Amino acid sequence: MPADPGAVTVRETLTAVITETIHALIAGGQLPLAEPPAVHVERPRDPSHGDWSTNAALVSAKAAGMVPRDIAELIAAGLRQRLAGVAEAVEIAGPGFINVRLARDVVTDVVTRIREDGERFGAGEPTGRRVQVEFVSANPVGPMHVGHGRWAALGDSIARILEHAGDQVQREFYVNDAGVQMDIFASSVSARYLELCGRDVEFPEDGYRGAYIADIAQEILDAEGDRWADMPATEREAHFKEQAYTAVLEHLKRVLHGMGVDFDVWFSERTLHERGNDGATAIERGLGRLREAGYLYEHEGALWFRSTDFGDDKDRVLKKADGSYTYFAADIAYHADKYDRGFDLVIDIWGADHHGYVKRMEAAVAALGHPGKLEVIIGQLVNLFSNGEVVRMSKRTGEMVTFEDLLDEVGADAARYFFLRRSTDQPVDFDIALAKERSADNPVYYVQYAHARICSILRKAAGADTADESVDVAAISASIAADSSALALLGAEPGTPASEAELGLLRKLAGFPEVVALAARQRAPHKLTTYAEELASAFHQFYTHCHVVVEDPALRSARLALADASRVVLARALGLLGVGAPQRM
């Protein structure tokens, strides 16, 4: 077994070695089993149980007809032999767990690896898989609400995590620029425009009443004067629709960019309604595929998709009796287009209010010949609190805190961090006052503070002003040389607070790759906020118990290297969340 502390590979290697050991015991007639069971290898929660633990003996007990601890003795003896030089101890504990304690040079080697790998630490090999993540996709008729902000943070972070795991990821925003909401939007702007021109108009009953509508109308008035007031309504509204639409789209792009979210593709729904060279629209072509596959039928003048063939509750209408298409029909064409573009996996992030739509969309994707290649993530909503009161998020009333307001109020880092801190299927109760607070109550500052503190130490070690941001931390990092004999000083006196703090930090650092791998597999950025807080905590403990900039050059370089490795991993974890890692606060 190579002395490679990378968590993922250690687990895999250890699993293989254990399985080999059991194989040998079976071949030698010591274990009455047909074949080795599937064993789990995990990091014990309690550090006194060692670095790794396996349930191999427990899962073998029944089939072998033996007492778990007797089997554990056999396996442990084999492991001691096979892991000589890598494992310091192999022990049996509890009902029959086998605990492996790694040799200390294997443990400390993670520092060297992190500092060599830098940002690549914990990254997966390229998978060759092409993944599309579609998210936000807010209607371009007004500002984003805070729920959109959460989904923006979520989609972007998932994209970053998947990229780190080795996938090729594209971020896409679907622009619903073809529906009746666009007409309502246009007539709303038109009404405000006429008001501004002093005309007596009745505001559309279902119109958008937000103040931004009047702002857009004012912009048009400023730029083009009141010449549209006497034009036919249809002509005026057609013109205003494009003006207002462009303004809102630019606004959306600006706000998203301001929080570090940039899309690769803005896909316009309108293109699905345009006729191509074959004289057909994308919607017609998409439906044509379903027809050829035999999933469409006519009933009461409408065209239906037999989605029940794929587990949906009922069949769905694609073309209404009046000849117009449903929104679902456009969505089918849109998804057909995604797969035509060659994605191996499409991830859609929708708000919780759309979850009833998942089955039919999955059914459509399967009917198009891509079963299992769509994954819909349902993002729960955000409850915004202000002075203990729930703030409403209605576009109609116009009384709402927009996502842009929230960003201005708390900043992009705090907003993203708070959105990502909860698991996706849990609603977020967003407390504006807490997110603004620059105190220990605020977890994002706790983590960022640890990073800034490390940068300060590095500057101190280099003899620079600890708060001077112009000092190049990367250069200082590169100047720190800690060979394996120096690193051996870390955790050299087990049982002392200093060594325990060092070992705790080393253990936490070593766990990063598997946390990222898990976050990628589960599309769960919140695993990284939890990890970042644990790593920051481990670092603060280390800092409290271990003076870094000490006289002894070997110990000093070892602790500096450990602090530096912590800096690298903290920055990486925050980076995958899209949150900044400031060098000074």
Added chain:
RNA sequence: GCCCUCUUAGCUCAGGGGAUAGAGCGUCUGCCUCCGGAGCAGAAGGUCGUAGGUUCGAAUCCUACAGAGGGCGCCA
């Protein structure tokens, strides 16, 4: 009525079938001549919604029930 999600400490929430269920906040007690106290150490606080089941082992998987939220249109 049917479907989805949720229910873990006073509050907000983590928890990949494993060992004594964790963190932050809040409450209580300590730690600054010393690298950033935006920090650290400790105490108290739990029938993991209820009842069954599967398993050597269940907060975790299955079923039923209770409670909370959301979704169920030839709307978008």
